[in-house]
Amino acid sequence: MEKTYTRNIPLAKAYRLLNHGPTILVTSSHAGKQNIMAAAWNVPLDFDPPKIIVVIDKKTYTRELIEASGTFAINIPCVAQLEQVYKVGTSSGRDLKDTDKFALHGLETFPAREIDVPLLKGCVGWLECRIIPEPHNQDTYDLFIAEVVAAYADERVFSQDDNGQYHWHFEGYDQEMYDKLRTIHHVAGGSFFATGEVHQAGHTA
Protein backbone atom coordinates (compact mmCIF):
# COMPACT_ATOMS: atom_id res chain seq x y z
CA MET A 1 0.00 0.00 0.00
CA GLU A 2 1.50 3.20 -1.24
CA LYS A 3 0.05 5.84 1.00
CA THR A 4 1.39 6.41 4.49
CA TYR A 5 -2.03 6.79 6.09
CA THR A 6 -3.56 3.78 4.32
CA ARG A 7 -4.38 0.93 6.68
CA ASN A 8 -5.95 -2.46 6.17
CA ILE A 9 -9.57 -2.84 7.39
CA PRO A 10 -10.85 -6.24 8.58
CA LEU A 11 -13.26 -7.59 5.95
CA ALA A 12 -16.12 -7.95 8.47
CA LYS A 13 -15.95 -4.18 9.04
CA ALA A 14 -15.69 -3.18 5.38
CA TYR A 15 -19.44 -2.39 5.12
CA ARG A 16 -18.87 0.53 7.47
CA LEU A 17 -16.95 2.32 4.75
CA LEU A 18 -20.17 2.56 2.70
CA ASN A 19 -22.85 2.48 5.42
CA HIS A 20 -23.39 6.26 5.41
CA GLY A 21 -24.04 6.39 1.66
CA PRO A 22 -21.06 8.19 0.10
CA THR A 23 -20.62 8.72 -3.62
CA ILE A 24 -17.84 6.49 -4.93
CA LEU A 25 -15.48 6.13 -7.87
CA VAL A 26 -15.38 2.74 -9.60
CA THR A 27 -12.03 1.79 -11.09
CA SER A 28 -11.66 -1.06 -13.57
CA SER A 29 -9.11 -2.70 -15.83
CA HIS A 30 -9.06 -5.36 -18.54
CA ALA A 31 -6.57 -6.36 -21.24
CA GLY A 32 -4.40 -3.26 -20.90
CA LYS A 33 -7.31 -0.81 -20.67
CA GLN A 34 -8.37 0.94 -17.49
CA ASN A 35 -11.14 3.35 -16.53
CA ILE A 36 -12.71 5.28 -13.67
CA MET A 37 -16.31 6.48 -13.23
CA ALA A 38 -18.41 8.08 -10.49
CA ALA A 39 -21.28 6.08 -8.95
CA ALA A 40 -23.69 7.49 -6.40
CA TRP A 41 -25.75 4.29 -6.46
CA ASN A 42 -23.93 1.88 -4.21
CA VAL A 43 -24.89 0.13 -0.97
CA PRO A 44 -23.65 -2.60 1.38
CA LEU A 45 -25.50 -5.92 1.01
CA ASP A 46 -23.95 -8.18 3.65
CA PHE A 47 -21.51 -8.13 6.55
CA ASP A 48 -19.23 -11.18 6.48
CA PRO A 49 -18.15 -12.13 3.93
CA PRO A 50 -18.90 -8.56 2.88
CA LYS A 51 -20.97 -8.01 -0.22
CA ILE A 52 -21.90 -4.75 -1.89
CA ILE A 53 -24.18 -3.55 -4.69
CA VAL A 54 -23.29 -1.01 -7.33
CA VAL A 55 -25.44 0.13 -10.26
CA ILE A 56 -23.46 0.43 -13.52
CA ASP A 57 -25.26 1.57 -16.65
CA LYS A 58 -24.97 -0.51 -19.83
CA LYS A 59 -23.73 2.50 -21.80
CA THR A 60 -20.61 2.96 -19.68
CA TYR A 61 -17.10 1.89 -20.63
CA THR A 62 -16.66 0.67 -17.06
CA ARG A 63 -19.44 -1.86 -17.70
CA GLU A 64 -17.45 -3.42 -20.57
CA LEU A 65 -14.29 -3.67 -18.48
CA ILE A 66 -15.88 -5.09 -15.31
CA GLU A 67 -17.96 -7.66 -17.20
CA ALA A 68 -14.81 -8.80 -18.98
CA SER A 69 -12.56 -8.93 -15.90
CA GLY A 70 -15.12 -9.84 -13.22
CA THR A 71 -13.53 -7.34 -10.85
CA PHE A 72 -13.61 -3.66 -9.92
CA ALA A 73 -12.55 -1.43 -7.05
CA ILE A 74 -14.56 1.09 -5.08
CA ASN A 75 -12.62 4.24 -4.24
CA ILE A 76 -14.18 6.59 -1.70
CA PRO A 77 -13.26 10.18 -2.58
CA CYS A 78 -13.23 13.20 -0.28
CA VAL A 79 -13.95 16.94 -0.44
CA ALA A 80 -10.38 17.68 -1.59
CA GLN A 81 -11.07 15.62 -4.75
CA LEU A 82 -14.36 17.25 -5.73
CA GLU A 83 -13.13 18.53 -9.08
CA GLN A 84 -11.61 15.15 -9.93
CA VAL A 85 -14.88 13.40 -9.11
CA TYR A 86 -16.81 15.86 -11.24
CA LYS A 87 -14.46 15.44 -14.21
CA VAL A 88 -14.45 11.65 -14.18
CA GLY A 89 -18.21 11.69 -13.61
CA THR A 90 -18.96 13.82 -16.66
CA SER A 91 -16.78 12.18 -19.32
CA SER A 92 -16.51 8.72 -20.86
CA GLY A 93 -13.28 6.74 -21.17
CA ARG A 94 -14.52 4.87 -24.23
CA ASP A 95 -13.73 7.53 -26.82
CA LEU A 96 -10.21 8.32 -25.62
CA LYS A 97 -7.48 7.35 -28.08
CA ASP A 98 -3.96 6.48 -26.89
CA THR A 99 -4.78 7.69 -23.39
CA ASP A 100 -7.28 7.13 -20.56
CA LYS A 101 -9.10 9.18 -17.93
CA PHE A 102 -6.25 8.73 -15.45
CA ALA A 103 -3.66 10.27 -17.79
CA LEU A 104 -6.11 12.87 -19.10
CA HIS A 105 -6.98 14.20 -15.64
CA GLY A 106 -3.59 13.58 -14.00
CA LEU A 107 -4.96 10.95 -11.61
CA GLU A 108 -2.33 9.00 -9.67
CA THR A 109 -2.97 5.39 -8.75
CA PHE A 110 -1.49 2.54 -6.75
CA PRO A 111 -2.00 -1.19 -7.37
CA ALA A 112 -4.74 -3.21 -5.70
CA ARG A 113 -3.69 -6.26 -3.70
CA GLU A 114 -6.15 -9.00 -4.61
CA ILE A 115 -7.31 -7.87 -8.05
CA ASP A 116 -5.66 -6.27 -11.07
CA VAL A 117 -7.27 -2.82 -10.88
CA PRO A 118 -5.73 0.61 -10.17
CA LEU A 119 -6.73 2.39 -6.96
CA LEU A 120 -6.94 6.19 -6.87
CA LYS A 121 -4.52 8.03 -4.60
CA GLY A 122 -5.96 10.73 -2.37
CA CYS A 123 -9.16 8.79 -1.63
CA VAL A 124 -10.01 7.93 1.99
CA GLY A 125 -11.29 4.37 1.50
CA TRP A 126 -10.93 1.50 -0.97
CA LEU A 127 -12.75 -1.82 -1.44
CA GLU A 128 -11.49 -4.45 -3.88
CA CYS A 129 -14.45 -6.35 -5.34
CA ARG A 130 -15.09 -9.58 -7.25
CA ILE A 131 -18.41 -9.76 -9.09
CA ILE A 132 -20.82 -12.53 -8.08
CA PRO A 133 -22.34 -13.30 -11.48
CA GLU A 134 -26.09 -12.61 -11.54
CA PRO A 135 -26.94 -12.23 -15.24
CA HIS A 136 -30.62 -11.46 -14.63
CA ASN A 137 -29.82 -8.58 -12.26
CA GLN A 138 -27.08 -7.26 -14.52
CA ASP A 139 -29.20 -7.38 -17.68
CA THR A 140 -32.51 -6.24 -16.22
CA TYR A 141 -31.44 -3.70 -13.59
CA ASP A 142 -27.76 -2.81 -14.30
CA LEU A 143 -27.31 -4.17 -10.78
CA PHE A 144 -23.97 -5.73 -9.81
CA ILE A 145 -23.45 -7.75 -6.66
CA ALA A 146 -19.85 -8.24 -5.60
CA GLU A 147 -17.86 -9.70 -2.75
CA VAL A 148 -15.34 -7.43 -1.07
CA VAL A 149 -11.97 -9.20 -0.99
CA ALA A 150 -9.80 -6.44 0.51
CA ALA A 151 -10.47 -3.07 2.13
CA TYR A 152 -8.36 -0.14 3.28
CA ALA A 153 -8.93 3.32 4.65
CA ASP A 154 -7.07 6.51 5.50
CA GLU A 155 -6.49 6.07 9.22
CA ARG A 156 -6.80 9.81 9.83
CA VAL A 157 -10.57 9.56 9.18
CA PHE A 158 -11.48 5.86 9.51
CA SER A 159 -10.07 3.81 12.38
CA GLN A 160 -10.85 1.99 15.61
CA ASP A 161 -12.10 4.00 18.57
CA ASP A 162 -11.36 3.27 22.25
CA ASN A 163 -14.04 0.56 22.19
CA GLY A 164 -12.40 -1.18 19.25
CA GLN A 165 -15.17 -0.05 16.86
CA TYR A 166 -14.18 0.96 13.33
CA HIS A 167 -15.87 4.12 12.05
CA TRP A 168 -15.44 7.36 10.13
CA HIS A 169 -14.45 10.43 12.17
CA PHE A 170 -13.98 13.83 10.60
CA GLU A 171 -13.30 15.97 13.61
CA GLY A 172 -10.06 16.84 15.38
CA TYR A 173 -7.39 19.39 16.17
CA ASP A 174 -6.64 20.36 12.57
CA GLN A 175 -10.27 20.79 11.51
CA GLU A 176 -9.35 22.33 8.17
CA MET A 177 -7.54 19.13 7.23
CA TYR A 178 -10.44 16.95 8.40
CA ASP A 179 -12.95 19.02 6.45
CA LYS A 180 -11.01 18.32 3.26
CA LEU A 181 -11.03 14.59 4.04
CA ARG A 182 -14.80 14.36 4.55
CA THR A 183 -16.57 11.93 2.25
CA ILE A 184 -19.09 13.31 -0.25
CA HIS A 185 -22.69 12.60 -1.28
CA HIS A 186 -23.85 13.57 -4.76
CA VAL A 187 -26.92 15.76 -5.09
CA ALA A 188 -27.07 16.57 -8.81
CA GLY A 189 -25.16 18.57 -11.41
CA GLY A 190 -21.80 18.67 -9.65
CA SER A 191 -23.31 19.63 -6.30
CA PHE A 192 -22.30 17.50 -3.32
CA PHE A 193 -22.98 17.37 0.40
CA ALA A 194 -20.00 16.72 2.64
CA THR A 195 -20.57 14.17 5.37
CA GLY A 196 -21.57 16.41 8.27
CA GLU A 197 -21.68 16.69 12.02
CA VAL A 198 -21.92 13.65 14.32
CA HIS A 199 -25.06 13.12 16.43
CA GLN A 200 -25.31 10.42 19.06
CA ALA A 201 -28.69 8.85 19.86
CA GLY A 202 -29.52 6.69 22.84
CA HIS A 203 -28.28 8.90 25.66
CA THR A 204 -31.78 10.10 26.50
CA ALA A 205 -33.53 6.80 25.75
Next chain:
Amino acid sequence: MEKTYTRNIPLAKAYRLLNHGPTILVTSSHAGKQNIMAAAWNVPLDFDPPKIIVVIDKKTYTRELIEASGTFAINIPCVAQLEQVYKVGTSSGRDLKDTDKFALHGLETFPAREIDVPLLKGCVGWLECRIIPEPHNQDTYDLFIAEVVAAYADERVFSQDDNGQYHWHFEGYDQEMYDKLRTIHHVAGGSFFATGEVHQAGHTA
Protein backbone atom coordinates in the same frame (compact mmCIF):
# COMPACT_ATOMS: atom_id res chain seq x y z
CA MET B 1 -51.32 14.79 2.78
CA GLU B 2 -51.49 15.80 6.39
CA LYS B 3 -48.52 18.03 6.92
CA THR B 4 -48.53 21.64 5.79
CA TYR B 5 -45.01 21.52 4.34
CA THR B 6 -45.50 18.20 2.55
CA ARG B 7 -45.49 18.53 -1.23
CA ASN B 8 -45.81 16.04 -4.04
CA ILE B 9 -42.57 15.22 -5.93
CA PRO B 10 -42.70 14.19 -9.61
CA LEU B 11 -41.91 10.48 -9.83
CA ALA B 12 -39.00 11.03 -12.23
CA LYS B 13 -37.28 13.10 -9.52
CA ALA B 14 -37.99 10.72 -6.63
CA TYR B 15 -34.50 9.14 -6.83
CA ARG B 16 -33.06 12.46 -5.67
CA LEU B 17 -34.59 11.90 -2.25
CA LEU B 18 -32.24 8.92 -1.75
CA ASN B 19 -29.31 9.85 -3.99
CA HIS B 20 -27.15 11.15 -1.14
CA GLY B 21 -27.48 7.94 0.88
CA PRO B 22 -29.61 8.76 3.93
CA THR B 23 -30.68 6.22 6.52
CA ILE B 24 -34.41 5.53 6.19
CA LEU B 25 -37.33 4.11 8.13
CA VAL B 26 -39.38 1.39 6.42
CA THR B 27 -43.07 1.33 7.34
CA SER B 28 -45.29 -1.63 6.55
CA SER B 29 -48.79 -2.96 7.13
CA HIS B 30 -50.72 -6.17 6.55
CA ALA B 31 -53.97 -7.59 7.89
CA GLY B 32 -54.35 -5.06 10.69
CA LYS B 33 -50.71 -5.21 11.80
CA GLN B 34 -48.19 -2.44 11.15
CA ASN B 35 -44.51 -1.93 11.81
CA ILE B 36 -41.55 0.41 11.36
CA MET B 37 -37.83 -0.36 11.16
CA ALA B 38 -34.61 1.50 10.38
CA ALA B 39 -32.67 0.61 7.22
CA ALA B 40 -29.33 2.13 6.33
CA TRP B 41 -29.01 -0.16 3.28
CA ASN B 42 -31.11 1.48 0.59
CA VAL B 43 -30.24 2.90 -2.84
CA PRO B 44 -31.94 4.20 -5.99
CA LEU B 45 -31.94 1.72 -8.88
CA ASP B 46 -33.62 3.57 -11.75
CA PHE B 47 -34.96 7.01 -12.70
CA ASP B 48 -38.30 6.74 -14.49
CA PRO B 49 -40.30 4.80 -13.55
CA PRO B 50 -38.31 5.09 -10.34
CA LYS B 51 -37.06 1.92 -8.71
CA ILE B 52 -35.22 1.51 -5.44
CA ILE B 53 -33.45 -1.24 -3.51
CA VAL B 54 -33.75 -1.90 0.18
CA VAL B 55 -32.13 -4.73 2.16
CA ILE B 56 -34.52 -6.30 4.71
CA ASP B 57 -33.25 -9.13 6.89
CA LYS B 58 -35.23 -12.39 7.07
CA LYS B 59 -35.44 -12.15 10.85
CA THR B 60 -37.37 -8.87 10.84
CA TYR B 61 -41.10 -8.49 11.41
CA THR B 62 -41.12 -5.94 8.58
CA ARG B 63 -40.04 -8.73 6.23
CA GLU B 64 -43.18 -10.76 7.08
CA LEU B 65 -45.45 -7.78 6.53
CA ILE B 66 -43.95 -6.57 3.24
CA GLU B 67 -43.79 -10.05 1.72
CA ALA B 68 -47.47 -10.50 2.61
CA SER B 69 -48.67 -7.10 1.36
CA GLY B 70 -46.21 -6.51 -1.50
CA THR B 71 -45.84 -2.89 -0.42
CA PHE B 72 -43.88 -0.67 1.97
CA ALA B 73 -43.03 2.98 2.43
CA ILE B 74 -39.68 4.67 2.81
CA ASN B 75 -39.72 7.50 5.35
CA ILE B 76 -36.67 9.78 5.41
CA PRO B 77 -36.06 10.97 8.97
CA CYS B 78 -34.17 14.05 10.11
CA VAL B 79 -31.90 15.11 12.97
CA ALA B 80 -34.90 16.10 15.11
CA GLN B 81 -36.04 12.44 15.04
CA LEU B 82 -32.74 10.86 16.04
CA GLU B 83 -34.06 9.28 19.23
CA GLN B 84 -37.12 7.90 17.40
CA VAL B 85 -34.88 6.37 14.73
CA TYR B 86 -32.66 4.80 17.36
CA LYS B 87 -35.62 3.34 19.27
CA VAL B 88 -37.33 1.81 16.24
CA GLY B 89 -33.94 0.60 15.01
CA THR B 90 -33.10 -1.29 18.19
CA SER B 91 -36.40 -3.09 18.91
CA SER B 92 -38.59 -5.61 17.10
CA GLY B 93 -42.31 -5.21 16.53
CA ARG B 94 -42.88 -8.96 16.40
CA ASP B 95 -43.01 -9.57 20.15
CA LEU B 96 -45.36 -6.72 21.03
CA LYS B 97 -48.76 -7.83 22.33
CA ASP B 98 -51.86 -5.64 21.87
CA THR B 99 -49.73 -2.73 20.68
CA ASP B 100 -47.12 -1.86 18.03
CA LYS B 101 -43.98 0.24 17.74
CA PHE B 102 -45.98 3.31 16.73
CA ALA B 103 -48.09 3.26 19.89
CA LEU B 104 -45.15 2.17 22.06
CA HIS B 105 -42.94 5.06 20.99
CA GLY B 106 -45.70 7.64 20.44
CA LEU B 107 -45.11 7.87 16.69
CA GLU B 108 -47.76 9.78 14.75
CA THR B 109 -48.60 8.76 11.21
CA PHE B 110 -50.64 9.84 8.22
CA PRO B 111 -52.04 7.59 5.48
CA ALA B 112 -50.19 6.85 2.24
CA ARG B 113 -51.96 7.67 -1.01
CA GLU B 114 -51.32 4.69 -3.32
CA ILE B 115 -50.70 1.93 -0.80
CA ASP B 116 -52.15 0.92 2.56
CA VAL B 117 -49.17 1.76 4.78
CA PRO B 118 -48.76 4.42 7.50
CA LEU B 119 -46.28 7.26 6.88
CA LEU B 120 -44.36 8.78 9.79
CA LYS B 121 -45.03 12.42 10.61
CA GLY B 122 -42.01 14.64 11.16
CA CYS B 123 -39.96 13.01 8.40
CA VAL B 124 -38.71 15.13 5.49
CA GLY B 125 -39.34 12.71 2.60
CA TRP B 126 -41.57 9.73 1.80
CA LEU B 127 -41.62 7.19 -1.04
CA GLU B 128 -44.51 4.75 -1.45
CA CYS B 129 -43.20 1.47 -2.91
CA ARG B 130 -44.60 -1.64 -4.58
CA ILE B 131 -42.32 -4.68 -4.55
CA ILE B 132 -41.23 -6.09 -7.92
CA PRO B 133 -41.14 -9.80 -7.02
CA GLU B 134 -37.64 -11.25 -7.41
CA PRO B 135 -37.67 -14.41 -5.27
CA HIS B 136 -34.01 -15.28 -5.93
CA ASN B 137 -32.80 -11.86 -4.75
CA GLN B 138 -35.13 -11.88 -1.77
CA ASP B 139 -34.17 -15.39 -0.66
CA THR B 140 -30.45 -15.26 -1.39
CA TYR B 141 -29.56 -11.66 -0.56
CA ASP B 142 -32.49 -10.19 1.46
CA LEU B 143 -32.59 -7.75 -1.45
CA PHE B 144 -35.91 -6.12 -2.36
CA ILE B 145 -36.47 -4.20 -5.58
CA ALA B 146 -39.51 -1.94 -5.63
CA GLU B 147 -41.14 0.62 -7.88
CA VAL B 148 -41.84 4.02 -6.35
CA VAL B 149 -45.51 4.87 -6.95
CA ALA B 150 -45.74 8.16 -5.04
CA ALA B 151 -43.22 10.54 -3.44
CA TYR B 152 -43.43 13.59 -1.21
CA ALA B 153 -41.03 15.85 0.62
CA ASP B 154 -40.97 18.66 3.16
CA GLU B 155 -40.72 21.70 0.90
CA ARG B 156 -38.61 23.55 3.46
CA VAL B 157 -35.67 21.25 2.67
CA PHE B 158 -36.47 19.61 -0.70
CA SER B 159 -37.88 21.67 -3.55
CA GLN B 160 -37.21 23.15 -6.98
CA ASP B 161 -34.49 25.75 -7.33
CA ASP B 162 -34.53 28.71 -9.77
CA ASN B 163 -33.47 26.34 -12.56
CA GLY B 164 -36.39 24.02 -11.90
CA GLN B 165 -34.13 21.34 -10.37
CA TYR B 166 -35.39 19.40 -7.37
CA HIS B 167 -32.86 18.93 -4.59
CA TRP B 168 -32.24 18.91 -0.85
CA HIS B 169 -31.19 22.25 0.70
CA PHE B 170 -30.47 22.59 4.40
CA GLU B 171 -29.31 26.17 4.59
CA GLY B 172 -31.28 29.37 5.14
CA TYR B 173 -32.20 32.26 7.39
CA ASP B 174 -33.32 30.12 10.35
CA GLN B 175 -30.27 27.84 10.36
CA GLU B 176 -31.22 26.22 13.65
CA MET B 177 -34.45 24.97 12.08
CA TYR B 178 -32.65 23.71 8.98
CA ASP B 179 -30.06 21.88 11.07
CA LYS B 180 -32.86 19.92 12.76
CA LEU B 181 -34.31 19.01 9.36
CA ARG B 182 -31.06 17.64 7.96
CA THR B 183 -31.22 14.02 6.84
CA ILE B 184 -29.07 11.46 8.68
CA HIS B 185 -26.58 8.74 7.78
CA HIS B 186 -26.03 5.86 10.18
CA VAL B 187 -22.49 5.11 11.31
CA ALA B 188 -22.93 2.41 13.99
CA GLY B 189 -24.34 2.03 17.48
CA GLY B 190 -26.72 4.98 17.45
CA SER B 191 -24.14 7.35 15.98
CA PHE B 192 -25.23 9.29 12.89
CA PHE B 193 -23.76 11.89 10.55
CA ALA B 194 -26.02 14.75 9.57
CA THR B 195 -26.00 15.61 5.87
CA GLY B 196 -23.40 18.39 5.80
CA GLU B 197 -22.21 21.42 3.91
CA VAL B 198 -22.82 21.90 0.16
CA HIS B 199 -19.82 21.93 -2.20
CA GLN B 200 -20.15 22.80 -5.87
CA ALA B 201 -17.76 21.28 -8.40
CA GLY B 202 -17.29 22.37 -11.98
CA HIS B 203 -16.64 26.08 -11.49
CA THR B 204 -12.90 25.67 -11.88
CA ALA B 205 -13.05 22.94 -14.53
